[in-house]
Amino acid sequence: xxxxxxxxxxxxxxxxxxxxxxxxxxxxxxxxxxxxxxxxxxxxxxxxxxxxxxxxxxxxxxxxxxxxxxx
Numbered sequence: 001x002x003x004x005x006x007x008x009x010x011x012x013x014x015x016x017x018x019x020x021x022x023x024x025x026x027x028x029x030x031x032x033x034x035x036x037x038x039x040x041x042x043x044x045x046x047x048x049x050x051x052x053x054x055x056x057x058x059x060x061x062x063x064x065x066x067x068x069x070x071x
Contacts, residue, residue, distance in 0.1 A: 001027050001060065002053045008063040013053065031067030 002011045002018035008027045011018035034046055054060050064070055 001050060001063075003056050003059065008054055008056075008059050016053070018053075027063050028067050031064060031069055035068045 001008050002013065003009075004011060004018040004023055009018055010024040010027050010030060012022045012024070014022050034048070038044065038046060050060070052060055061070075
């Protein structure tokens with residue numbers, strides 16, 4: 001996950017940076033999909049491996065909270 005376009009994005013980096021051509025989508029989109037899945041499947045377990053390249057203050061905490069995954 002990277003800081004990109006004033007948000008946290010999933011991205012393949014190039015030279016440790018995220019660019020338009022390497023950006024996948026805002027992380028919150030995927031995290032919300034995971035939350036919906038977990039709400040519909042409460043007995044399931046999801047493991048998320050995060051490569052944290054976010055430099056904004058509390059960036060990851062904020063995006064997980066905004067997606068409803070801070071329980």
